[in-house]
Amino acid sequence: MVTQVAPNQVLDDIVEEIQKLDDLEQHQLLVKLRLQNYLKQKHKPIAQYDMSTIKPPTMAQIDKWKHDSRLKK
Helix, strand or coil: CCCCHHHHHHHHHHHHHCCCCHHHHHHHHHHHHHHHHHCCCCCCCCCCCCCCCCCCCCCHHHHHHHHHHCCCC
């Protein structure tokens, strides 16, 4: 026998269970759900460049840039 659960009932059940958690656990769950949702979506890269020819800087290069910028102050 198959029973159907209304979407609102499922949401109500989720809310009831979440309300039983303390604030920190609720916050952690919310962060985890937001991250899962973000990772499911396809996002365009922020910088528009040819990824096959331009490589990201290495940590050594970034450290050198930071060092050089601090010396110029």
